[in-house]
Amino acid sequence: MSDPTGTGTTTQRAVAAGAIDARKDYGEGDSAVHALSGVSVSFERARFTAIMGPSGSGKSTLMHCLAGLDRLDSGRVFIGETYLDSLDDAKLTALRRDTIGFVFQAFNLIPTLTAGENITLPMDLAGRKPDREWVDQVVRTVGLADRLEHRPSELSGGQQQRVAVARALSGSPEIIFADEPTGNLDSRSGAEILEFMRAAVDELEQTIVMVTHDPTAAAWADRVVFLVDGQIVDEIADPTAEAVLDYMKHLGD
Amino acid sequence: MLKVAFKDLMARKRRLITTGIAVILGIAFLTGTQVLGGVLNDSIDGLFGDIYSGYDAVVRSPEVQETDFGEFRPPLEAAVVEQVRTAEGVRAAYGVVEAATVSLVGADGKVTGSGFGPPTLVYNWIDDPIRPGVLTEGRGPEAPDELALDFKTAADAELEVGDTAEIVGQDETREFELVGLVGFGDEGTDIPGAKPVYFVDEVAQELAGAPGQYNYVAAGAEEGVTQEELASAVADVVPDQQVITGEEWIEQNADQLAQFVGILTTVVTVFGVIALVVASFIIYNTFSIIVAQRTKETALLRAIGAGRRQVVVATLAEAALVGVIASLLGLVGGTLLATAIKALIGSTFTVTGGIAWPTGSTLLLAFGVGIVVTSLSAVIPSIRASRVPPVAAMTEVAVDHTDLSIQRKVWGSLFLVAGIVCSALGLTSAVGNELVFVGVGLLCIMLSVAVILGPLLAGPASRALAWPLTARGSMTARLASENAARNPRRTAATAAALTIGVTLVVVIAVLATSIKSSVVEEVDGALGEVDLIVSAGQFSFLGVPPVVSEEAGQIDGITEVSPVKFGFLRLLDEYGIQQAKQDAASDPPDEDAASAGAIFGVGDDAPLGEDAIANGYEPSNFFDLVDLGDVVGDPQASPGAAIAARDEIAEERGWEVGDTIPVYFSATGEQDLTLVATYSDGLGPDDDFYLSNETLSTNAPPGFDIDFAVYIATEDDPGVRAAAQAELEQLTADRPDVVVQDRREFVESQTAFIDVFVAVIYGLLALAVIIALIGIANTLSLSVLERTREFGLLRAVGMSKRQLRWTVRTEAAIVAVFGTLLGMVVGIAFAVALAYAITADDPGLLQLRLPVVQLVVIMVLAALAGIFAAILPARRAARLDVLQAIATE
Numbered sequence A: 001m002s003d004p005t006g007t008g009t010t011t012q013r014a015v016a017a018g019a020i021d022a023r024k025d026y027g028e029g030d031s032a033v034h035a036l037s038g039v040s041v042s043f044e045r046a047r048f049t050a051i052m053g054p055s056g057s058g059k060s061t062l063m064h065c066l067a068g069l070d071r072l073d074s075g076r077v078f079i080g081e082t083y084l085d086s087l088d089d090a091k092l093t094a095l096r097r098d099t100i101g102f103v104f105q106a107f108n109l110i111p112t113l114t115a116g117e118n119i120t121l122p123m124d125l126a127g128r129k130p131d132r133e134w135v136d137q138v139v140r141t142v143g144l145a146d147r148l149e150h151r152p153s154e155l156s157g158g159q160q161q162r163v164a165v166a167r168a169l170s171g172s173p174e175i176i177f178a179d180e181p182t183g184n185l186d187s188r189s190g191a192e193i194l195e196f197m198r199a200a201v202d203e204l205e206q207t208i209v210m211v212t213h214d215p216t217a218a219a220w221a222d223r224v225v226f227l228v229d230g231q232i233v234d235e236i237a238d239p240t241a242e243a244v245l246d247y248m249k250h251l252g253d
Numbered sequence B: 001m002l003k004v005a006f007k008d009l010m011a012r013k014r015r016l017i018t019t020g021i022a023v024i025l026g027i028a029f030l031t032g033t034q035v036l037g038g039v040l041n042d043s044i045d046g047l048f049g050d051i052y053s054g055y056d057a058v059v060r061s062p063e064v065q066e067t068d069f070g071e072f073r074p075p076l077e078a079a080v081v082e083q084v085r086t087a088e089g090v091r092a093a094y095g096v097v098e099a100a101t102v103s104l105v106g107a108d109g110k111v112t113g114s115g116f117g118p119p120t121l122v123y124n125w126i127d128d129p130i131r132p133g134v135l136t137e138g139r140g141p142e143a144p145d146e147l148a149l150d151f152k153t154a155a156d157a158e159l160e161v162g163d164t165a166e167i168v169g170q171d172e173t174r175e176f177e178l179v180g181l182v183g184f185g186d187e188g189t190d191i192p193g194a195k196p197v198y199f200v201d202e203v204a205q206e207l208a209g210a211p212g213q214y215n216y217v218a219a220g221a222e223e224g225v226t227q228e229e230l231a232s233a234v235a236d237v238v239p240d241q242q243v244i245t246g247e248e249w250i251e252q253n254a255d256q257l258a259q260f261v262g263i264l265t266t267v268v269t270v271f272g273v274i275a276l277v278v279a280s281f282i283i284y285n286t287f288s289i290i291v292a293q294r295t296k297e298t299a300l301l302r303a304i305g306a307g308r309r310q311v312v313v314a315t316l317a318e319a320a321l322v323g324v325i326a327s328l329l330g331l332v333g334g335t336l337l338a339t340a341i342k343a344l345i346g347s348t349f350t351v352t353g354g355i356a357w358p359t360g361s362t363l364l365l366a367f368g369v370g371i372v373v374t375s376l377s378a379v380i381p382s383i384r385a386s387r388v389p390p391v392a393a394m395t396e397v398a399v400d401h402t403d404l405s406i407q408r409k410v411w412g413s414l415f416l417v418a419g420i421v422c423s424a425l426g427l428t429s430a431v432g433n434e435l436v437f438v439g440v441g442l443l444c445i446m447l448s449v450a451v452i453l454g455p456l457l458a459g460p461a462s463r464a465l466a467w468p469l470t471a472r473g474s475m476t477a478r479l480a481s482e483n484a485a486r487n488p489r490r491t492a493a494t495a496a497a498l499t500i501g502v503t504l505v506v507v508i509a510v511l512a513t514s515i516k517s518s519v520v521e522e523v524d525g526a527l528g529e530v531d532l533i534v535s536a537g538q539f540s541f542l543g544v545p546p547v548v549s550e551e552a553g554q555i556d557g558i559t560e561v562s563p564v565k566f567g568f569l570r571l572l573d574e575y576g577i578q579q580a581k582q583d584a585a586s587d588p589p590d591e592d593a594a595s596a597g598a599i600f601g602v603g604d605d606a607p608l609g610e611d612a613i614a615n616g617y618e619p620s621n622f623f624d625l626v627d628l629g630d631v632v633g634d635p636q637a638s639p640g641a642a643i644a645a646r647d648e649i650a651e652e653r654g655w656e657v658g659d660t661i662p663v664y665f666s667a668t669g670e671q672d673l674t675l676v677a678t679y680s681d682g683l684g685p686d687d688d689f690y691l692s693n694e695t696l697s698t699n700a701p702p703g704f705d706i707d708f709a710v711y712i713a714t715e716d717d718p719g720v721r722a723a724a725q726a727e728l729e730q731l732t733a734d735r736p737d738v739v740v741q742d743r744r745e746f747v748e749s750q751t752a753f754i755d756v757f758v759a760v761i762y763g764l765l766a767l768a769v770i771i772a773l774i775g776i777a778n779t780l781s782l783s784v785l786e787r788t789r790e791f792g793l794l795r796a797v798g799m800s801k802r803q804l805r806w807t808v809r810t811e812a813a814i815v816a817v818f819g820t821l822l823g824m825v826v827g828i829a830f831a832v833a834l835a836y837a838i839t840a841d842d843p844g845l846l847q848l849r850l851p852v853v854q855l856v857v858i859m860v861l862a863a864l865a866g867i868f869a870a871i872l873p874a875r876r877a878a879r880l881d882v883l884q885a886i887a888t889e
């Protein structure tokens, strides 16, 4: 891995990405929705962070802004050393391609490309030669070696998500954003994906930020951040499903 | 339900327009030609009505010969005029000279009116209202060195009354003083469709080649005498001549021109129909995509109780509405087109400017065709829409099915077989109306290409076409080719529209190239020992001045001079009579009732026979100079009545060298010629008969005893030849329309007309191609919408806008090249079949040549055109908001 500081043991870790007083509104005047109202958060390198919160609390919005898919009204977001707010579309595109990995809840794959092609898509778009050894290792880890020639329509939902994760990993991005990656899966398939992401963090020193509604999924993370009405309200380190569930119940009150 | 369809339509006005454009263009062409045809026909009638308004009866010879250049009748003696004047009811009668045997030298020193355009006509000046034309300035010619012109021609030649005008006659160029200007219509402000030049009688007769004679006699009636009464009275005093009424005369003259206009409008209409066929593919495609995209909505409607019929009706209503709007816009376009063309040709023909208003029948045609074409094209998609099950509302739906149903395969195969059978029947001339069969056959083959062959090939072909790029690791090309391959039916239907245009372009290109190279080879081969050719402008009846044949022999280095005349004859041998009877039977002369009652005295009384064109030959050297293949017999025998024929023709007609062949000339009546020789190859492909120059001269109609060309052999030395050419040019210096060409120049000029013809057809086919490109753009726009999510994902994982644009453009290029390739294959196959059919009748007429360079250029242009067509859809795709795209359900 490219990260010299990510030893996995020190408590004072390098920051991979973050937001400083991020604000974003939808609509205007009285009817305006404050999707993000002053979020400051940072995500440490080689850690697995989960973002939780009620529906409409701004999780997706935050993630989109962090990933350079959307822009803030005010405040700043950064990936590594780079502040995204000043980048133009071309630079943002290159940044997404080269330093960020994505996993969405659904529709992650280009239906006309095979699983293998989908995995190397960002590198092909960049005109970069994929690191074959690394890609092979990723593919083997996700258990897709015999499925590379298949089209997405020939794969199960769980397999499709695994391909999406493999794509996110194969370019060795600095950070991976996953928006409810297991939302559409049964618990077993979901567990497989989570196990795999966990392994990527532990063994490959990846940085992963995941949005989820599922306390069990959040329990796979190193840290859970709670978002309510566009603000960070709390966080739990080394969460368990029970602790998260308890906290969520208490949030609901 | 209709309300839903209507709302949907209004919500997508842009799509309405792009879908409609195809129909709009087709309708515009169709109505434009209709409108223009009507306008031209009216103006032709009006034109002849103007010119001959003073004629109440016309006396002419009953001897007539039809030729490609119109009717020929021998002239009348001056004595006939006196006879006509004695008839009861005649106010005035004059002999009229009317002949196309001169040209005017224009301001640029070149001959005016040669080439395409109205002919220059010699008239004698008649000092009576009978005369065609009204004097608007000056006076009529009174002396042999004076003339009058129409004001437009004079203005074009920059001549004013008092100026000197140069007239090129058959023998020489003469100078005249312009003494008067003439116009047409009541006020003399109209422009005629010809350039009339008026001289005193003797000069006119001399220029027309018939001293002391007139082409016909025109008579005006006294007040209260009808045209019929006058014609009947005149017929009594000239029992040997044919007399017709003035009205009939105008009608017959107008008919000849109207036929030409008819052919013109038919040709353009054919291209309008082609455009509409292409348009129907596009409409079909658009509605298929719309229906597929609306699956969920339709299913919901069905779930809440809409019937299948309602779904069909709603879709068809939507199509019909598109048809109505497109027809309306097409009509506007057609009217503008006709108006523009009117303005354009107004200077050549007698057409006044202004808007060319469509007639009621044109309106009906536009709306009828527009609505029917759009609705019919939408029938299959609408049925498909009605098959959407209500449960589809609840389930994830595939966007478009890509499999080939059994139905499709059956229909496709049927179309293919029907197409091949139809074209085969047409090509082998097994049926009448060959062109219709070939056309329908081609259409069926195109349909089968669109219905089964195209979809089967679209996938593999798209990947293969993109291979040169994908092999080098281009992800955009890979995505583009997969996108083109994912909906083979859609890709095939989109490409098919282009295929039609390209097929026709390729057929024309291949045939034109083949014909051209055949002509070049044949002409060059047949020219034998000929080194220089002197000829006059192609459309003039002036011929090469006699001075060339008389004096060229004295020029240094010239060894042989062989003038060639030209003429018409009617073959009265048994075969010819048989042929004429057959023609008459298959095409009965539908002399309308009016003409039967309008002809007085003698009817047309030429004997029944087959009309033919003959070139002349100089018995002493022609057959030695040119290479006519195997020559049997002695061309120098009986020079005053000699005919030579191509050996195949002679065999077919049962002629042997030495036989007597009965023929008829309009000027001299029935004659006996001797078949003196046969040959295997004519100088040109249609040179079936040669008559000795003397034979043609003695039997030529007035003004037609001309040297059509003079073939010359020189010493075999380029310098000497060039000097001889220069001297010949010197010799013909006062005849600006005469050209002296060496062999190469001559051969090239013989094929120049093919290039012009091909250029015109390409221009018309461009319309079909443009419509097809609009179709590609339209399909692509819809596909882009459909793939919003996908594009969003691609952008999210790092595809740049540029790359996205290129993906869409590459897809368009692939579809375009695919369509073009199919068109090339079908086109080349068709051209080969056509060439085979042509050569089966007449071997050696055509050698198949593939214009490889041209075909490659067409390919490259197609790819570029595809990229061009994708500009807007690509921009649209690139503008997609990534987030919205991801959020789109």
Ligand SMILES: Nc1ncnc2c1ncn2[C@@H]1O[C@H](COP(=O)(O)OP(=O)(O)OP(=O)(O)O)[C@@H](O)[C@H]1O
Pocket (backbone or CB within 6 Å): A026, A027, A033, A034, A035, A053, A054, A055, A056, A057, A058, A059, A060, A061, A062
């Ligand atoms: N394009 C938009 N236009 C207007 N409002 C929007 C838009 N996108 C999001 N919002 C609003 O912003 C707020 C935050 O939305 P966001 O999608 O970030 O929520 P979320 O936490 O991801 O919810 P969920 O758990 O349901 O995915 C919501 O109130 C939503 O209605």
Ligand SMILES: [Mg+2]
Pocket (backbone or CB within 6 Å): A059, A060, A061
């Ligand atoms: Mg969300």
